[in-house]
Structures are given as C-alpha cells and as structure tokens.
Amino acid sequence: xxxxxxxxSMFFSEANIEEEEGGSxxxxxxxxTQQVNKLPSPNIETYGRSIYWYCGWYGAIDxxxxxxxxxxxxxxxxxxxxxxxxxxxxxxxxxxxxxxxxNRGSDLINxxxxxxxxxxxxxxxxxxxxxxxxxxxxxxxxxxFPDPRLFSTHLPFQxxxxxxxxxxxxxxYVGRNPKDNFVSSWHYFNKISREAEPLEEAFDCFCxxxxxYGPYWEHVLSYWKAHxxxxxxxxxxxxxxxxxxxxxxxxxLAEFLGCPFSEGEEKEGVIEDxxxxxxxxxxxxxxxxxxxxxxxxxxxxxxxxFFRRGVVGDWKNHLTPEMVGQLDKITEQKFQGSGLSF
Numbered sequence: 001x002x003x004x005x006x007x008x009s010m011f012f013s014e015a016n017i018e019e020e021e022g023g024s025x026x027x028x029x030x031x032x033t034q035q036v037n038k039l040p041s042p043n044i045e046t047y048g049r050s051i052y053w054y055c056g057w058y059g060a061i062d063x064x065x066x067x068x069x070x071x072x073x074x075x076x077x078x079x080x081x082x083x084x085x086x087x088x089x090x091x092x093x094x095x096x097x098x099x100x101x102x103n104r105g106s107d108l109i110n111x112x113x114x115x116x117x118x119x120x121x122x123x124x125x126x127x128x129x130x131x132x133x134x135x136x137x138x139x140x141x142x143x144x145f146p147d148p149r150l151f152s153t154h155l156p157f158q159x160x161x162x163x164x165x166x167x168x169x170x171x172x173y174v175g176r177n178p179k180d181n182f183v184s185s186w187h188y189f190n191k192i193s194r195e196a197e198p199l200e201e202a203f204d205c206f207c208x209x210x211x212x213y214g215p216y217w218e219h220v221l222s223y224w225k226a227h228x229x230x231x232x233x234x235x236x237x238x239x240x241x242x243x244x245x246x247x248x249x250x251x252x253l254a255e256f257l258g259c260p261f262s263e264g265e266e267k268e269g270v271i272e273d274x275x276x277x278x279x280x281x282x283x284x285x286x287x288x289x290x291x292x293x294x295x296x297x298x299x300x301x302x303x304x305x306f307f308r309r310g311v312v313g314d315w316k317n318h319l320t321p322e323m324v325g326q327l328d329k330i331t332e333q334k335f336q337g338s339g340l341s342f
Contacts, residue, residue, distance in 0.1 A: 032068050032069070033065055036065055046197075046210065047189040047193035048193045049193070055159050056158055057156050058212065062128075065132075066128030066132045070131070070132045070153075071162065073132065076161065076164045077149065077169060080170070081150050082152065082153060082160075083095055083150070084171055086181065086216055087212065088184040090242065090310075091154075093120075093310070095120040095121060096115055096283060097242075097250065098172060099120065099123045099124060100274045101254050101259065104259075127153045131151070168233055170257060170258075174238070175236060175340075177312070177315075178217070178342065183319070184314070186202045186203075186318075189202075207326060207327065220340070223236055224339075237249060238342065243312050246275045
C-alpha cells in the first residue's frame with residue numbers, strides 16, 4: 001500500500017528545501033507556498049478560493065502545503081487513530097463518536113465534560129491545516145501526546161503521510177451519498193466564504209471535480225479500496241448507515257478501534273449514552289457550539305456553522321430531476337465494479 005502514496009518529494013526534494021531555506025519551518029512553508037502557486041490550476045475560484053491540482057485532487061494552497069508538511073514531519077504510531085472524510089460527510093459527528101468511544105472510562109478525560117465544553121474539532125485536529133499550518137512557528141512536538149492520539153484529515157488516501165500506512169495505525173473513514181454531500185457543502189461553504197456561489201455553478205463544479213479535495217468519487221474510492229484491501233487498518237462507514245442503525249455501527253466502530261463494548265457497558269446503556277451525547281441535534285444545542293468558534297489555518301469558523309440539518313435525503317429539497325439524474329449517472333459510472341454504492 002505504501003507504494004501508492006504520493007509524497008511531497010515527487011515535486012520538491014526535502015534536501016533541497018532544507019538547504020535553500022535553512023530548515024526553518026516558516027521558511028519551508030513559504031517556499032512550498034511559492035511552489036504550489038506553480039501547480040496546474042483550472043483558473044477558477046471555488047467559493048472565492050483558487051484551487052490547484054496535486055496528486056490526483058484539487059486543493060487550496062494551505063491544504064496542499066499542509067499535506068506536504070505532514071508527509072515530511074508526521075510520524076504515526078501504531079496506536080494512533082486517524083479520522084478521514086471528504087468535507088461535509090459527517091466529519092464533526094464522527095469526530096465526537098470516535099473521541100467518546102476511545103475515552104469512555106478514561107481517568108484522564110471525561111468525554112462528557114469535554115464534548116459539552118469543546119467543539120468536536122477541538123478534540124481531533126486536522127493534520128494538513130491545523131497541526132501543520134502557517135499559523136505555527138515550528139514543527140509541533142507530538143511525541144509527548146499520550147496514546148491513543150487522535151487526528152483527522154480531508155486528504156485522499158494516496159496523499160496520507162507514508163508513516164500512517166507504514167505504522168499500521170487505524171483509519172476511520174465516513175462516506176456520504178454524493179447528492180447530500182453536495183447540498184451540505186454548498187450550504188456550508190456559502191456560510192463561511194467571502195463569496196457566495198449560486199447552486200447551479202457549484203453543482204457544475206462538483207460534477208467536474210473542481211472543488212476542494214475533489215473529485216468526490218475518487219476520494220471516496222481511495223478509502224473504499226484501502227478498506228477492502230486492509231480492513232483491519234481502514235474502516236469504511238456510511239453516513240446513512242450511522243443514521244439508520246447507530247447502535248450496530250457504533251459497536252462496529254468500537255470493535256475496529258480495539259475497545260469493544262463489554263456486556264456490562266451495554267446493559268448500563270453506555271452505547272445509547274454516547275449516541276445521545278454525540279447526536280447532531282444534541283451537539284448543535286450545546287452552548288459551546290452555539291457561541292464558540294474554531295480556528296483553522298484559513299479562517300475562524302463559528303461552531304454553529306458545523307451543524308445544519310444532518311438528515312438523509314435533504315437533496316430532494318434542492319436538486320432538480322436533471323441534477324439528480326446527472327449525479328446518479330456519474331456515480332454509477334465511477335463506482336462500477338468497485339462493490340461500493342450509496
């Protein structure tokens with residue numbers, strides 16, 4: 001699997017970076033930013049941001065530079081857990097579920113108190129635009145973090161740091177129906193972007209893969225194939241199944257994470273408690289998510305922007321029959337022969 005990865009060195013020699021920039025993190029970040037500006041670009045803006053083609057996906061400058069720096073510096077451990085998603089596939093929700101499942105019974109962290117006072121993104125930072133971002137002064141020292149360390153990413157599988165694969169750490173991926181994914185993305189990015197984008201224009205870009213971390217289908221397939229090949233290391237969950245059968249899916253998640261629920265926990269209602277605490281409805285109504293903010297590289301986002309409806313089938317309220325047919329046709333073609341469907 002490691003041979004499928006596309007490290008930053010395919011564009012920029014690590015040795016050359018350090019020789020030219022003296023090894024300073026900030027100078028390396030600036031150097032890579034200049035190089036990303038030279039990558040192929042469709043010369044359009046997605047929700048007010050330019051995107052560039054890198055290793056099979058489109059990304060904004062900060063995400064691509066962050067991916068390169070994570071490839072260079074991140075050293076995964078076997079006990080690490082990485083939550084991976086395409087944007088607006090249930091990222092906030094799965095972060096809360098994984099955090100609560102891993103930390104139940106912990107002497108160090110009370111998952112109830114933490115999630116009631118922190119946005120889920122604050123318990124599971126993004127590799128490419130939080131840990132390795134332009135907002136930090138030096139390479140962060142993650143060695144003192146206790147196991148299991150919990151991180152997240154929107155990167156497609158082929159751009160994960162090589163150490164993630166080599167270490168055998170666990171990767172949890174959530175995929176969502178492309179129609180609901182698109183609608184959720186459109187609402188979210190219009191809330192946080194400098195420029196709102198009409199539905200028709202955003203839809204056309206989505207279908208062409210011209211969106212941040214897109215194309216959607218290749219992103220989802222990259223993790224689906226990894227799950228099929230290495231199910232002990234990559235778990236593929238579907239958003240719709242999490243909504244339809246949360247108990248069964250949470251038990252599946254806990255088994256994968258190596259901390260299955262005991263009979264005693266099941267009898268005590270621990271599973272139902274985690275599902276209730278981490279439900280989109282409950283999280284959205286917590287005071288911290290109503291008035292708090294989350295700081296990312298490119299922007300500070302209101303906590304309330306991470307919660308809208310979270311339902312299955314909201315696309316019916318937004319997409320025309322022609323749009324639905326177009327997306328269904330692309331999905332059928334892209335997923336043909338993979339065994340994956342939504």
